[in-house]
Structures are given as structure tokens and as C-alpha cells.
Amino acid sequence: MGESRVLSRAEALQLEPGWRHACHVLLCAPCPGRLRGRVPLRHAVLMQMRFDGLLGFPGGFVEPRDGSLEAGLSRELREELGPGAAALSLAEGDYLGARCAETPRRLVAHFYAKRLSLEQLRALENGAPRAEEHGLEVLGLVRVPLHTLRDGVRGLPTFLSNRFAGCAREQLLEALRVLRLVPEAELRRADAASRKRL
Numbered sequence: 001m002g003e004s005r006v007l008s009r010a011e012a013l014q015l016e017p018g019w020r021h022a023c024h025v026l027l028c029a030p031c032p033g034r035l036r037g038r039v040p041l042r043h044a045v046l047m048q049m050r051f052d053g054l055l056g057f058p059g060g061f062v063e064p065r066d067g068s069l070e071a072g073l074s075r076e077l078r079e080e081l082g083p084g085a086a087a088l089s090l091a092e093g094d095y096l097g098a099r100c101a102e103t104p105r106r107l108v109a110h111f112y113a114k115r116l117s118l119e120q121l122r123a124l125e126n127g128a129p130r131a132e133e134h135g136l137e138v139l140g141l142v143r144v145p146l147h148t149l150r151d152g153v154r155g156l157p158t159f160l161s162n163r164f165a166g167c168a169r170e171q172l173l174e175a176l177r178v179l180r181l182v183p184e185a186e187l188r189r190a191d192a193a194s195r196k197r198l
């Protein structure tokens with residue numbers, strides 16, 4: 001995805017038919033653990049390693065037969081995370097925002113977030129290896145490290161210096177800020193530190 005711009009759901013749905021729509025979701029749960037007994041993990045946030053070596057969120061293209069954005073997203077989640085994803089019941093209320101880009105082709109990326117319990121999130125992680133797309137388009141789920149270690153580099157900054165699909169990096173930063181999963185100043189520092197390594 002080239003340079004993307006933010007637009008509202010209503011604006012996105014009014015775009016001409018030449019635009020394709022994709023929906024992805026950030027799934028997260030409170031995570032009380034401490035790394036090495038010291039560093040608070042705060043939350044478990046799921047992303048996935050894709051077939052193309054890029055990191056992205058679960059989800060994908062919405063097809064005309066899906067009938068709605070949320071139905072398309074739910075179908076993609078069942079394919080990528082397995083039947084356990086059916087229980088997620090994503091709705092318009094879980095919508096976080098949209099971004100669109102003209103290149104490499106006209107794409108609107110709709111983004112959702114869903115807060116789960118740690119047990120629900122673990123059940124999804126455990127069920128994912130049995131999903132239809134496991135080992136094909138999805139090579140595995142990963143948890144995003146939300147902490148930054150004392151060197152100011154390892155943890156979230158290093159994770160952010162990976163390569164991401166479409167606007168997934170922007171979506172991740174925006175969601176971590178809006179959902180208050182990482183304090184804003186820490187997030188800014190992690191973003192800045194990661195850009196030095198890109």
C-alpha cells in the first residue's frame with residue numbers, strides 16, 4: 001500500500017466500485033505476566049506472519065458475496081484462525097477506522113479492534129494451527145511485544161522495524177494509542193527508535 005490517507009467509514013463505503021475493500025482486526029487481551037519477573041507485559045496483542053514474509057493482522061479482502069464488511073471479516077477470520085473465530089461476533093461497534101491508497105491498486109483498509117479475555121485469546125492461538133489457511137497464507141500468529149527494554153531498542157521498537165503488509169504498521173500504532181495499550185510518550189519513543197533501524 002502506498003501513501004495512505006484516513007477516511008471515515010461512510011466516505012469509504014461511498015467510493016466507486018473500482019476500489020477493493022479489505023478488513024483486518026487487532027485482537028487483544030489483558031496480560032498480567034511480567035517478563036523475567038520484572039517487565040510488565042500489559043496486554044497480549046495478536047498479529048500474524050504472512051506467506052509473503054510481512055506482518056499483518058488477521059483478515060483480508062471483502063467479497064461482494066459477503067454482504068457486509070463485518071461478514072467478510074468474519075469469513076476471513078474463520079479461514080485464518082479456524083472455527084473458534086466464529087465466537088468473536090465482530091460488529092460495527094468494533095470499527096476503529098479506514099485508510100485508503102491509490103497504489104499499487106485502489107484499496108480501502110478497514111480496521112477493527114476487539115478486546116477479549118486472556119482465556120479467549122489463548123483459545124484462538126491454540127486453535128489457529130487447525131485453520132484452513134494455516135501453513136498457507138498464514139504461517140503463524142505472533143504476539144506484539146509492547147514493552148521497551150532498558151537499551152531503548154529491544155521489544156516494541158525492534159518489532160516496529162519489521163516489514164508490514166499494507167498500512168498494518170500505521171494501524172498498529174494508532175490502535176495501541178487509541179486503546180491506550182501503551183502510554184503515548186513510550187509509543188512515540190518506540191516509533192522514533194524503530195525508524196532509525198528501518
Ligand SMILES: O=c1[nH]cnc2c1ncn2[C@H]1C[C@H](O)[C@@H](COP(=O)(O)OP(=O)(O)O)O1
Binds near residue numbers: 024059137
Ligand atoms: O494487516 C493489514 N492491514 C492493512 N492492510 C493489510 C493487512 N494485511 C494485508 N493488507 C493488505 C494487503 C492486500 O492488498 C490487502 C488484502 O490482503 P490479505 O489480508 O492478504 O487478503 P486475502 O487474505 O488474500 O483476502 O490488504
